[in-house]
Amino acid sequence: MKSLFAEKVREVVRSIPKGETLPYMVVAERAGNPRAARAVGTIMKNNYDPTIPCHRVIRSDGALGGYNRGVSQKREILLEEGAICK
DNA sequence: TAGTTGACCGGAA
DNA sequence: ATTCCGGCCAACT
Numbered sequence: 001m002k003s004l005f006a007e008k009v010r011e012v013v014r015s016i017p018k019g020e021t022l023p024y025m026v027v028a029e030r031a032g033n034p035r036a037a038r039a040v041g042t043i044m045k046n047n048y049d050p051t052i053p054c055h056r057v058i059r060s061d062g063a064l065g066g067y068n069r070g071v072s073q074k075r076e077i078l079l080e081e082g083a084i085c086k
Numbered sequence: 087t088a089g090t091t092g093a094c095c096g097g098a099a
Numbered sequence: 100a101t102t103c104c105g106g107c108c109a110a111c112t
Contacts, residue, residue: 005109024094028108039109041093046110059094066093074093 005031006043013044016056021083023060041065056083 008031016022024037033039037060044054045068055074059065067074078084 003109028094033108035095035106036108038092038094038107042091042109042111043093045093054093057093061095064093068093071093 005033005036005039006047008032009040009043010047010049010052013052013054013057016053018053019081019083021056021058021078024057024065025060027057044068056081 009027012027012030013022024040025034028034028036028040031040040057044057045066047054048068055067055077057065058078064071064074064078075084
């Protein structure tokens with residue numbers, strides 16, 4: 001049974017348009033817990049659903065953060081979508 | 087039930 | 100600008 005928060009987080013991440021990135025903070029806020037940015041990472045890490053563009057979620061500092069498939073892959077995807085200004 | 091962990095954040099040194 | 104520290108929250112052991 002997945003918690004409501006995790007489910008909401010997935011929905012939010014899934015609604016991220018191509019070519020745009022959303023900080024963990026914002027995802028947490030839209031999920032209902034503005035202070036659960038950390039928990040979002042925990043959920044994402046455990047979430048391997050390809051329908052969820054978790055690579056669009058980055059840190060508020062502008063850093064990519066992490067990725068279950070490798071940060072290199074994440075960076076490549078974002079560059080390909082134009083979500084990164086170099 | 088309680089303690090530890092981590093794809094985080096913001097402020098201080 | 101970079102590094103360190105405490106706080107917050109969900110999942111795991």
